[in-house]
Amino acid sequence: MTDKGILFVFSGPSGTGKGTILSSFNQKYDDKNIKYSVSATTRAPRPTEIDGINYFFKTEDEFNQMIKNDEFFEWAEFCGNLYGTPKKAVFDLLESGKDVILEIETKGALNVKRMYPDAVSIFILPPSLSELKSRLMGRGTETPESVQNRFETASRELPLAENYDYIIINDVLDDAVEKFRYIIESQRLKTNNNKNTILEVLKK
Amino acid sequence: MTDKGILFVFSGPSGTGKGTILSSFNQKYDDKNIKYSVSATTRAPRPTEIDGINYFFKTEDEFNQMIKNDEFFEWAEFCGNLYGTPKKAVFDLLESGKDVILEIETKGALNVKRMYPDAVSIFILPPSLSELKSRLMGRGTETPESVQNRFETASRELPLAENYDYIIINDVLDDAVEKFRYIIESQRLKTNNNKNTILEVLKK
Numbered sequence: 001m002t003d004k005g006i007l008f009v010f011s012g013p014s015g016t017g018k019g020t021i022l023s024s025f026n027q028k029y030d031d032k033n034i035k036y037s038v039s040a041t042t043r044a045p046r047p048t049e050i051d052g053i054n055y056f057f058k059t060e061d062e063f064n065q066m067i068k069n070d071e072f073f074e075w076a077e078f079c080g081n082l083y084g085t086p087k088k089a090v091f092d093l094l095e096s097g098k099d100v101i102l103e104i105e106t107k108g109a110l111n112v113k114r115m116y117p118d119a120v121s122i123f124i125l126p127p128s129l130s131e132l133k134s135r136l137m138g139r140g141t142e143t144p145e146s147v148q149n150r151f152e153t154a155s156r157e158l159p160l161a162e163n164y165d166y167i168i169i170n171d172v173l174d175d176a177v178e179k180f181r182y183i184i185e186s187q188r189l190k191t192n193n194n195k196n197t198i199l200e201v202l203k204k
Numbered sequence: 205m206t207d208k209g210i211l212f213v214f215s216g217p218s219g220t221g222k223g224t225i226l227s228s229f230n231q232k233y234d235d236k237n238i239k240y241s242v243s244a245t246t247r248a249p250r251p252t253e254i255d256g257i258n259y260f261f262k263t264e265d266e267f268n269q270m271i272k273n274d275e276f277f278e279w280a281e282f283c284g285n286l287y288g289t290p291k292k293a294v295f296d297l298l299e300s301g302k303d304v305i306l307e308i309e310t311k312g313a314l315n316v317k318r319m320y321p322d323a324v325s326i327f328i329l330p331p332s333l334s335e336l337k338s339r340l341m342g343r344g345t346e347t348p349e350s351v352q353n354r355f356e357t358a359s360r361e362l363p364l365a366e367n368y369d370y371i372i373i374n375d376v377l378d379d380a381v382e383k384f385r386y387i388i389e390s391q392r393l394k395t396n397n398n399k400n401t402i403l404e405v406l407k408k
Binding site (some may be wrong): 123125126127128129130131158159161162163164165166167168169178179181182183185186187189190191194195197198201202204 | 327329330331332333334335362363365366367368369370371372373382383385386387389390391393394395398399401402405406408
């Protein structure tokens with residue numbers, strides 16, 4: 001019997017490089033035992049998007065019904081559309097022995113951890129506040145006010161790091177990717193995640 | 205201010221390859237932040253052994269005094285000599301920010317974990333009982349009775365794995381060494397081991 005998969009909750013404020021770490025990790029390792037959670041949304045699909053791959057596309061009625069049925073880990077409204085993380089899809093993957101990565105904003109992440117204490121929560125930190133600021137400015141796509149706004153939000157979120165299981169300081173990207181890998185691989189060695197494996201060794 | 209170091213308790217039955225993993229890990233990584241705990245013993249030093257490096261050599265009176273003073277994590281008699289793991293040396297290293305590895309037999313390891321719950325305990329398993337038996341026989345230095353004896357002791361110890369934080373199945377040595385490294389590196393990313401580091405990021 002396969003042991004259950006592990007749920008990794010990957011979070012951190014805007015500008016800390018969560019997305020970059022994950023896509024770089026995927027390019028480098030292509031780990032077949034890792035799946036990404038697919039969110040549900042009421043937003044209309046873009047031409048290239050596929051239902052069940054990029055998102056589960058739902059009508060507002062369907063989405064509201066899912067909220068009522070307690071089908072979400074967490075959900076939020078963003079620019080007039082609803083977004084949520086369905087529990088069932090995540091649990092099905094975990095039951096089948098796959099590890100699941102949930103990339104999620106800082107408060108949603110703590111909610112998931114509260115609801116599913118076995119989740120492994122990881123918080124991405126910038127090397128310093130000044131570096132965070134220059135990264136947010138470096139995007140060059142936003143007004144100074146908007147940068148200042150995002151910076152203040154991020155600064156308020158950083159102390160949440162204390163409530164997570166692990167922190168990764170994203171200074172050099174390759175190092176951060178390796179650190180993420182250490183966390184994943186070490187979790188796979190946790191006794192709690194290997195109860196069946198141990199039994200099998202003792203039988204052979 | 206540096207965060208405190210991490211205590212790794214490395215254990216497993218005879219024949220699982222603890223010593224080989226550790227020496228191979230050292231050769232490959234030469235991690236300057238890792239120190240090995242030095243045991244105290246009443247055994248006479250061998251010609252090449254240096255006090256404070258290989259062992260702390262003690263008279264029986266000194267050793268008994270250390271027991272009375274509660275200076276040991278754990279101690280045991282073996283072939284008429286006393287062996288013990290002094291707490292102070294370990295705690296001094298941890299306080300200075302060094303990580304410490306304690307290679308220790310399976311019950312002593314659980315005692316250390318009870319006394320110092322922050323310790324990270326790692327149990328080495330063979331890939332199977334039959335492989336364990338052939339490894340014990342492969343040493344070629346022991347009588348069939350002695351092999352059988354060691355095998356039975358090891359078999360009794362294997363279920364203790366459940367009480368450890370991590371397990372490593374020592375099938376391919378290089379993989380086992382990497383797994384040990386994942387555990388060490390991931391522990392260095394634990395939020396609890398980075399309280400001061402987080403504070404420093406928030407100040408910069």
